Amino acid sequence: MATPNVNFRPTRPVESVPGDGSLAGQAYQDLRQRILDSRLKPGTALSVPALARSLGISRSPVREAVQRLIHDGLATHVPHRGAEVARLEIADLIDIYVVKEPLTGLSARLAATKLTQDDVGTLRLMMNEQDAALAGNAHESHFMALDLTFHTFINRVACNATLLDTMAQFDSKTNLAFPSAWSSDEYARLSVREHHAITDALIAGDADEADRVSRAHVRNVRNRLARWHGYSGASCC
Ligand SMILES: [Zn+2]
Secondary structure: OOOOOOOOOOOOOOOOOOOOOHHHHHHHHHHHHHHOOOOOOOOOOOHHHHHHHHOOOOHHHHHHHHHHHHOOOOOOEEEEOEEEEOHHHHHHHHHHHHHHHHHHHHHHHHHHHOHHHHHHHHHHHHHHHHHHHHOOOOHHHHHHHHHHHHHHHHHHHHHHHHHHHHHHHHHHHOOOOOOOOOOOOHEEEEEEEEHHHHHHHOOOOOOHHHHHHHHHHHHHHHHHHHOOOOOOOOOOH
């Protein structure tokens, strides 16, 4: 399978991951990855002494790494018990998608006017890879990575630092539950079809259409997630 030559804008790394190379930074990246690929499941205790032993480092950088996970919303502090991997309730997830909908439309609207020829080539390669993943019945974790790459690329082309940071925070949280958005062949097929519509509008330079189909994609993903989780509606705060 071809790997897309993704020429991300050189403003920041792909995700908001500290790349400082420190022990705390390495521990953070290790734990973050374990959470995102579900090796550490929601509700798992993040015991600093136990993690320090398993990682073979002292407690101080592990404590710092856990604090970063809490800051990112990937872990929560539970009184009298310490930190644990965040449990994202379906109602919280739906709330995030409600806010993501107009922002994703805005991102596509901005990107439609800034797309370069290199960006067009990158988008086409990414869609080829998504089509190949569909044809090959790829694992949901692969779809999840392709989806994140696709949307992060558009956010970068949009070239608005505030929007990029905000979307990255949402992505950290939604990744906790995101595999369920790709859990059925039908859901994967629908999402890839919607990505094609977004790509076509972007390549056509049609900002209105890019906004419209991007909002529709997020709304549809939200509805599919709600159906998957048997969620019938929000209760008022
Ligand atoms: Zn998507």
